[in-house]
Amino acid sequence: MSGKKNSRQDAEQQLAALQHQLVLLQQAMSRQQRGAVVVLEGPDAAGKGGIIRRLGWCLDPRWLHVWPTNAPNEPERTQHWLQRFWQRVPQQGHWAVFDRSWYGRVLVERVEQLATPEVWLRAYDQINAFEQTLQQEGFVLVKIWLDISAETQLKRFTERxxxxxxxxxxTAEDIRNRARWEDYVLARDEMFTRTSTRHAPWQLIDANDKDQARLAVFQLLQQEFSKNLSMTPPLLPAAVTTFFAGTSPHSDASDHNA
Structure with missing residues (x-):
């Protein structure tokens, strides 16, 4: 038991260091007007919520947007199916995290027969074009699949x-989806084949161990966001450097107001 506790403490310390690095990356990307889109997908109870919470705990909320994706509402059903996702693309310099995403069309809508084969088959090309457009406009796109076994899912359902x-x-939907586990595996595998492109590959994370999965996700984000990014802080205004050039370590505000 002690070894497991120490292992968790080590993971938390590593995660804290990665969280600090992500803060610096977020600041640098904001300064350089580089936006990011993170897609989190995976089975129910794979750990998406826990990862999102740990992102929210460390990042500046002014530049972070989290979008949980549910079934489209009535107005959204009358629009192009990708429109609701376009509306959630962040402005440059901001990050958007999608808790499930446009991939619902080729996963749940396919498996639960909410879309016809003609509809979900053409969605693969539409998704690839959508993601290519995001990248052409300068967004960093990271697509993460949190992978767990059916046994792990049952254990987590039982704990809940x-x-x-x-x-x-x-939810009843969780139980219904579990009953069609193999159908979802088939849909997932075809999704990987059809939408894991050279410029927008799927990143598969083993999420059977939550602590290690969180570390892997944060390491991946640090790796992807740091590409072609300058971490050099901007020059301070001359007025600031002039002010502090004449300030000794032991002076206080009264020295400057005398």
Missing amino acids: YQDPAKQWKL
């Missing part, structure tokens, strides 16, 4: 069911 504080996380 037995914890009154977490029971609300379980």
Whole structure:
């Protein structure tokens, strides 16, 4: 038990260091007007919420937008199916994290027969074009699949069911989706084949261990966001450097107001 506790403490310390690095990356990307889009997909109980919380705890919320994706509402059903995602693309210098995404069309809508084969088959090319456009406009796109086994999912469902504080996380949809596990695996594999492109590859993370999955995701984000990014801070205004050039370490405000 002690070894497991120490392992978790080590993971938390590593995560804290990565969180600090992401803060610096967020600041640098904001200064250089570079936006980011992060897609988090995976089975129910894969750990998407826990990762998003840890991003929210460390990043500046003024430049971070989190979008949970549910079934489209009535007005959205009358629009082009990608329109609601276009409307959530962040402005340059900001980050958007999608808790599930446009991939619902080729996953849940396919498996649950909410879209015809003609509709979800043509969605692959539409998705690739959408993502290519984002990258052409300068956005950093990171697509993450959090992978867990059916056994891990059942264990986490059971823990939620037995914890009154977490029971609300379980839905009838979770149970329904689990009953079609193999159908979702088939849809996922075809999704990887059709939409993991050279410029927008899927990043598969083993999420059976939550602590290690969080570390892997943060390491991946640090790696992707730091590409072609200058971390050199901007020059300070002359008035600031002049002010502090005449300030000794032991002086206080009264020295300057005398």
